[in-house]
Amino acid sequence: MExxxxxxxxxxxxxxxxxxxxxxxLLIVGVILAYNSNTKDLGALGAFxxxxxxxxxxLGILMIVAKSD
Structure with missing residues (x-):
């Protein structure tokens, strides 16, 4: 049992x-995606x-700081 x-x-x-x-x-991918979308001229898709x-x-931050019991 033990x-x-x-x-x-x-x-x-x-x-x-x-x-x-x-x-x-997830955090790394999200930051890279947001940064690259901001630095390149993507038009209307950039904001998306x-x-x-x-x-x-x-979501990555939430997964990192979430407490598990």
Whole structure:
């Protein structure tokens, strides 16, 4: 019974680590997308891609700072 508890704890820690890494990747992709959309002349699509980049960055930050119980 105790081994099962340790296995679950190990699995939970692995999932938390994967969540934080995924959040970091989302944050980086969002910042790069927003920055590149801002520096290049994309016309009307520029605002759309800046917004998508900002949303991705926000979701990445949420995934990083989210508490897991």
């Amino acid at each position: 081994n099962l508890s340790k296995e679950r704890r190990s699995t939970a820690l692995s999932l938390i680590f994967a969540e934080k890494i995924s959040g970091l990747i 891609f800046i917004m998508v980049g900002a949303v991705l960055a926000f």
